[in-house]
Amino acid sequence: MNNLIQATITERQMMSSDVVSLTLTQVDGSPLPVFEAGAHISVHVNEDTIRQYSLCSVPGETVFYRLGILKDPKSRGGSIAIHDQLKVGDTVTISIPNNLFPLDMTAEHSILAGGGIGITPMIAMAYALKAAGKSFTLHYCVRAHKEVAFLEELQRDFGDALQVHCDDLGDEQRLNPATDFGAPDAGTHIYTCGPSGFMDWIMSSARELGFQDNQIHFEYFTVEVDSSGEGFTVVAEQSGKTISVASGQSIVQALAAEGIKVEVSCEQGICGTCIVDVLEGEPDHRDQFLTDDEKADNDQIAVCCSRSKSPVLVLDI
Ligand code: FES
Missing domain, CATH: 3.10.20.30 (Beta-grasp domain)
Incomplete structure (x- = not known):
């Protein structure tokens, strides 16, 4: 199938207590397809397991892709297998990038709110906005400070545009939509990704502040599937x-x-x-x-x- 790529894991690094970063290049060394901020790829973890992960490298980079993958004890096997089995030098099948979470580059200001591993598409978005000279704020929310991944890189590359909020470091540094999102100007767009409870809170807070649905963008990486109903x-x-x-x-x-x-x-x-x-x-x-x-x-x-x-x-x- 021509939408699949054979990739080699060229780097593997723990970025926090439970997030591993994998760097992937094409096996034959040829350039990878260009991707846009917000895109994800499917990783064929093994014969029975295909999982989607957001790309968190610089959009437009074609030498390598980078993923950040949380070891989720509640996962159905994908992230645990990646953490426990994949190593540098392994070949994995991946899909070409697909973007269901695009940036609106016409926005005057973008608010990026990532919860936990939901930071990964936000990192690519922040790189795209920075490269375009656009105004943005990157809010990175975690429960505990030890869970913050990619911190040095984010501080280095995004400076004051980065705001890290850790639940275990006190109320005053927690994200407060009322003060951190500002007025619901028509030129401001909000993006969120993370656990569904976090995203629901971000979206409902934004609506209460007066942001319109066309200004609020989101991507669920896990959703509750409603399987109720008659046979x-x-x-x-x-x-x-x-x-x-x-x-x-x-x-x-x-x-x-x-x-x-x-x-x-x-x-x-x-x-x-x-x-x-x-x-x-x-x-x-x-x-x-x-x-x-x-x-x-x-x-x-x-x-x-x-x-x-x-x-x-x-x-x-
Ligand atoms: S398997 Fe992904 S939509 Fe059904």
Whole structure:
């Protein structure tokens, strides 16, 4: 497949107590595709595990990509395998970059609010804004000071534009949207990435301050998938099988039980890997990948998380 790249891990460094930085180059030494701030790549951790990670190197850099990966004890295996198994010299398959979290470079001022490992896309954004001579503030929020990753680099490259907020260092240095975000000028845009509770707080605070939805940008790297709802029937047209999807079971799980494998990656409705065509029926979209217009067309579905409003869904698989 031409959207995959064989990459070599050329550097590996712990950037905090639980964040590892990996530097990747093309195996054959050729330039990597150009990426924009906010982009992520998929990393094929092993045969069964593909995970998405934001690029946190300088946008436009084609010699190497850099990732910052949190060792998450609650992970489904991806980050733990990366921390425990990948080493310098290993070859990994990665995807070309994809950007679902672009910067609006017309903004007069950008507020970047990263929570924990959600700092990674913000780092690339800060580099892009700095290179363009744009005004920005980079807020980096963590629970404990020991969790701050890339600190020396961020202080060196962003100076006073960087504000680090550690929950364990007292109230006065914590992020306070009311004072740190300022007036909701039309030329100011806010970006946030991090744990969902953190992002919800940033977004609701921004709205309360008067920022409009078109000024607030966000990227979830983990989302709660709502799998509630009645069971329904899926007809896999190409396979000629009719399959019952139980309440609480995903379409992917029901298909797999009948021997029909659909490639998945995030399993949270974020990446689009599992999208299949809908031939009949009305999907109950639960993903964040398809746009509102695409969802309204009802001709595609993310089978890792979405369900069906109609009793029967006919899929082109
Ligand atoms: S696997 Fe990522 S959207 Fe379904």
